[in-house]
Amino acid sequence: MTLTRSRTAALLSTLALAGCQSVPLNIVAQDKSVTPEAPPSMISPLVEKRETLVATGYAVISVQNHKNPAQQRLLAIRASKLDAYRSLTEQVYGQQLDASTTVADMTVMSDTFRAKVEGVIYGATMVSITPVGDDTYETTLSLDQYVVRDLRALYLGQMATRRR
Secondary structure (H helix, E strand, C coil), X not given: CHHHHHHHHHHHHHHHHHCCCCCCCCCCCCCCXXXXXXXXXXXXXXXXXXXXXXXXXXEECCCCCCCCHHHHHHHHXXXXXXXXXXXXXXXXXXXXXXXXXXXXXXXXXXXXXXXXXXXXXCCCEXXXXXXXXXXXXXXXXXXXXXXXXXXXXXHHHHHHHHHX
16 A cells, blocks of 8 residues: 555656746846846736736626516626626736645546635726627626736735735
8 A cells, every 4th residue: 555655646746747847047147237038927927918908707697596587687797797807807816726636546536626816906997798699798898007017016015914
C-alpha cells in the first residue's frame, strides 16, 4: 500500500510540474540608460491593454419564477443584466477557483470545482438589452479602462485593510 501511495504521489507531482514554466528574473539592464521591458505581472494583466471591457449576460424568460408572462420578461431582463455584471466582475477581479481531486488506486474517484466571483462594479455603461429568439434576453455592458483601474485600486486597498 505504501508503494502505491508513493507512486501516486510521484505521478501527481510530475503532472503538476509538467505545466510549470520558469520566468527569468534577470531584468537588470547592462546599460543603465536603457530600461528593460519587464515581463507581464499578475497585477497588470492583458485585460488592461483594451480600452473598454465588454460583458454579455443571458437569461431565459420561461424559467423565471412568476405566472404573469410580462413579469417573467422583466425578471429575465433583470437576470440577464446581473449575469452581465457578474461577467464584468470576473474580468476586473478574476475568479477564485477551488478544486479538489481524490485519487485511489491510480483512479480519479471524485473531482470537484467551485468558482467564486466577488467585487464591486460601478460606472458600467448599458450597451443593449435585446431579446434573442423567443425565450431569451441578452444584456451587454461596457466598462472604461480607467474605471477598471480605479476599481482594482479600491479593491487592493480594501484587501490591505482586511489583513491588518
